[in-house]
Amino acid sequence: MSTPHEVRWSIGELAERAGVTVKTVRFYSDQGLLPETSRSTGGHRRYGPQALERLRLIRSLRTLDLALPEIRRVLEDEDAAGRILEDVVADRLRRLGGELSALRWREAALQLVRECPPAERADRLHLLGALNTPPSTAPLARFWRAWLPPRMPAQATSAFLQAAVPQPPDEPCPAQALAFAQLHAMTTAPCPGGRQPQPDVHRVAGARGAAVLYAGLTEAYELAGPHLRRARDPFPGEALDAYVTAYASAYGSRDTRDFRRLLAARLTADPRLDRYWELTAVVLTPPGGRPEPTPGSADDWLRAALQRDIAESA
Template identity: 70%
Template sequence: MFTSHDGLCSIGELAERAGVTVKAVRFYSDNGLLPEAARSAGGHRRYGPEALGRLRLLRSLRTLGLPVREVRRVLGEEEDAAGSVLEGAVAGQLRELGSQLAALRWREAALRLVLECPPGERADRLRLVGSVAAPPSTAALARFWRAWLPPRMPARATAAFLDAAVPQPPDDPEPAQVLAFARLYALVTRPCTGDERPQPEAHKVSGSRGPAVLYAGLAQAYELAGARLRRGHGPFPGEELDSFVDAYASAYGSRDTPGFRSVLAGQLAADPRIDRYWELTAEVISAPGGPPEPTPGSAHDWLCAALHVQTAVAAG
C-alpha cells in the first residue's frame, strides 16, 4: 500500500518503486497500458496500489522484447486466456530473434571472409557477398529451377524437387560456405544469352503425368545413390541403378531392357550439365574440411557412371 492519505502515489514514486523511469510510466499511461486512478488538483497523475504490479508486468514483457501491440494483447485478455496469448507472443518473439541471430552470424562470416582474403581479392569478395541478403534468401535459386523444370510439372512434384535441389544456407556458416552461397547466387542470377539452360532431352517427357512420374522416381534413385556416396562406394549396377532406369522407363511408358539402357546412357551423356551449380551446393551444405554431402547432381553422376559401366560391359 502507498502511504499517502488517499492511498495513491505520484508518478515519481511509482516509477521509483517499480525500478523504471518516469518517462516510461508516462509512455505506458499515454498508450492506455497503465490507467491512472486520479489527477491531483494541480493536474498531476495519481496511481493506485494495483498500478505497481501492472507496471512490473509491463516492464517484464518489454524486457523480453515484446512490442507494445503484443503487450496490449496480453494485458487485454482475461486471466484464463492471457496465458495462451503470452505463449504465442513469446514464441513469435523467439522466431524473430532467431532470424536476427542468423543474420548476425551470416554477416560475421561474410566480414571474416572479406578480412581474411588476400588484399587484391577484397573488392571482388565484397561485391560478391554484398549482393546477398543476410540472412540469405533462396528465392532466386527456386526461380532458377522453376524456369528449368518442365512447364507441366504438378505443384506437389515441383515443391518436392525444389526441396532437394535448393540448398538451405547453414544457420552458423563458415566463411567458405558464405562464399559458396554467394557464388551460387551469382550463378543463378546472371543474365542469360539465348537458351543457356535447356531442358535435358532425356527429361522431355510427354503427357500430363510424365514429368511427375520421372522426377518422383529420380528422387528415390538419388536418395539411394546418396547413401552409397556417403559410404564412399564407387558407382556400380544395383538397386540404385535399377530405380534410376525405372524412373525413365515409367515416364516414357517403356520397358527396362538392355537396349533401353544403352539408348538412355547415350542420351544422358549428351545432355547439357550444370555441374557448377551442384559443386557450389555441396560446398554450401557440407561442413568445411569434411566429406562433401551428396547432392542430386552428384547422385545423378554416380548413377550415370554406373549405367555406363553396365552398358559398356554388355557391349563388350
C-alpha cells in the first residue's frame, strides 16, 4: 500500500529513468516482474523506486543472456537469489562454451575448404559435412568396442576407451579438424567383410585374458611415454619388460627368451590401426607442439625395442 508521500512514477517516467522504452516496461509489467505501487484514477500504472531497482537488475541479467524463466527464478526467491544466480550463470557458461567450440570447429572447417585445391573440394566438403560441430567421439568408441573382445569386463573396456579415443580440442587448428574428420570417416566406414576383424591375441587370451593384457599394456605405454617425448631410440628396459609381461600374463605363460621370440613373430602391424594412431597424434598435438605419445606410437616403439632385444641376444 502506497503512502501519500511515496514517490510514484508513470510508466513513461520509469522508462526514462531506466533508459528503456515504454514497451519494455509494459512487457516486464505484464510478465509480473515489475511491482506496481498503485494505479491512477484512470487506471494507469504507477511505480516506485523498487520497480526502478528491479528493472535495472532485469536489464543486467539480460546482458548476461539469461532467459526470462531464469530471470524469474532469480527475482522470485530473494533468499536463494545468490545460489540460483550462481547455478544459472554456471549453466549459461557451459552452454556458451559449447557454442564457442562449435563456432571454432566451423571456422576450422571453412579454412580447410578455402585452402583445398578445387579438384578436391567436393570430397573435402563431404568429409567435413559428416562431422557434427563440435564433433562427437561416439563413432570412435563404437569402433573400439567392436574391436575389443566380446564380454570383456566393463571396467577394462572403459579404461581402454579413455586411452584410445582422443577428445576433440575446443580450439582446433585446420589440421586437427581434418584429422578428426578423417578419424570419423575411418571409424564409420564398413568393416572388411562386414565385420570388425579380431586380432589373434583376443582369440588366444579370451575376454578375461584381454583385460589383463590391456591393463599391462597401459602400464607399459606409460613407461615408454617419457622415452617417446625425448625421441629416444627403442631399447630394452623396464618398459619392454612390462610390455612382454602383459602378453605373457594374458597367454598364461612366462617372460622367457623363447616367449619373446614367439611374441615378436606374432605381433604384426595393422595398417588400419596404424592410420588411426597417426591421425590421433595430429588431433592431440596443438599447433607448434610436439606430438604426444599415443598407445599406437608407444606400441610401435615397444615392438621395435623387442626386435632389438632379440637381435642383441642372438
